Amino acid sequence: MKRIFTLGLAAVLTLSLSATAFAFDIEVDPNPGGVDVTITVETEQHRDVDVKFQVDPTYTVTIPASVTLAPAADGRMEQEAVVGASDVKLGYGETLKITIGSDSDFNLSIEGSSQQLHYTVQKGSLSSEKTPLTDNTVAAFGTAPGEQTQSLYFVTDSVPAYAGNYKDTVVFTISVE
Amino acid sequence: MKKILTCLAAFALACSVPAAAFAAPIDQDSDPKEARVEINTNIAPTYTVTIPSSVTVPFNAASTEFGKLGLETARLEPGYAVKIDLDASNQLKNTADPAKVIPYTVTTASGIPFSSAQYFTAKSYTALAININESAWNAAYAGTYSDTVTFTVTYLHTAAP
Numbered sequence: 001m002k003r004i005f006t007l008g009l010a011a012v013l014t015l016s017l018s019a020t021a022f023a024f025d026i027e028v029d030p031n032p033g034g035v036d037v038t039i040t041v042e043t044e045q046h047r048d049v050d051v052k053f054q055v056d057p058t059y060t061v062t063i064p065a066s067v068t069l070a071p072a073a074d075g076r077m078e079q080e081a082v083v084g085a086s087d088v089k090l091g092y093g094e095t096l097k098i099t100i101g102s103d104s105d106f107n108l109s110i111e112g113s114s115q116q117l118h119y120t121v122q123k124g125s126l127s128s129e130k131t132p133l134t135d136n137t138v139a140a141f142g143t144a145p146g147e148q149t150q151s152l153y154f155v156t157d158s159v160p161a162y163a164g165n166y167k168d169t170v171v172f173t174i175s176v177e
Numbered sequence: 178m179k180k181i182l183t184c185l186a187a188f189a190l191a192c193s194v195p196a197a198a199f200a201a202p203i204d205q206d207s208d209p210k211e212a213r214v215e216i217n218t219n220i221a222p223t224y225t226v227t228i229p230s231s232v233t234v235p236f237n238a239a240s241t242e243f244g245k246l247g248l249e250t251a252r253l254e255p256g257y258a259v260k261i262d263l264d265a266s267n268q269l270k271n272t273a274d275p276a277k278v279i280p281y282t283v284t285t286a287s288g289i290p291f292s293s294a295q296y297f298t299a300k301s302y303t304a305l306a307i308n309i310n311e312s313a314w315n316a317a318y319a320g321t322y323s324d325t326v327t328f329t330v331t332y333l334h335t336a337a338p
């Protein structure tokens with residue numbers, strides 16, 4: 001009996017090392033003259049495992065370094081530029097949005113002068129049909145391999161009355177929405 | 178050799194195509210996620226000046242229209258003007274004897290002596306007149322008189338407008 005008890009304890013000790021994997025009950029019979037040990041072991045037949053991973057959005061956006069307007073046939077100044085995004089990988093339903101802003105409210109000016117020349121930015125190229133911007137959004141790209149591009153058309157509202165070096169700075173802002 | 182030449186020509190052609198310049202690319206790790214881009218255009222000054230043509234002064238005429246002087250078309254830089262200077266001897270010289278002269282003056286149509294004017298915008302003119310007073314006509318010898326005047330055009334910076 002003593003031997004059985006020893007074996008029982010050894011078994012209990014061994015099983016306790018993997019207590020996380022098994023559930024068991026020990027019942028000790030308090031009857032005199034012997035110790036009966038009943039060991040019940042319940043092994044788990046299945047486990048639920050959560051598998052999780054996160055894919056962060058990735059993209060590369062290219063913006064022109066500068067845009068130089070040239071005379072159009074009607075005397076206004078115009079030019080096209082291209083913004084692009086490559087290897088765009090976003091969350092489901094998300095869009096890579098590029099907006100444009102100007103501290104001067106899209107006015108070219110000559111340094112040292114109060115003369116201003118207003119211009120607009122539209123979607124389209126020199127030769128294609130132009131579309132006005134909505135909320136200053138110049139492009140909205142979705143998840144796609146390779147490169148996506150959007151042509152932008154810059155044009156002054158009027159023929160410049162004055163000669164000189166006109167300049168302005170626009171800011172392209174990229175966001176995922 | 179022909180193949181090498183073809184390759185070299187193709188390479189030269191590729192090099193001659195201007196590449197679009199882009200600002201530094203922006204990716205998911207960029208901060209801030211924005212790019213500042215300069216928009217610019219350079220417009221050279223242009224203008225067309227109107228100068229009076231040759232004119233014949235009728236005998237005994239106290240004032241003869243010389244024509245108009247000024248800017249026909251103009252796209253100038255702000256603060257710049259086109260200045261036209263008149264250089265005249267103010268003496269009509271006898272073609273047979275240059276020592277014999279008839280004094281004259283060039284004035285505006287309203288009679289103000291003219292030597293120069295500055296113009297800032299297109300369609301700006303000054304009407305000029307050639308004036309010979311009665312005593313000068315009376316003192317003149319018979320004959321044909323002439324003089325050549327010179328108009329000098331200068332593009333210059335001014336304080337106005």
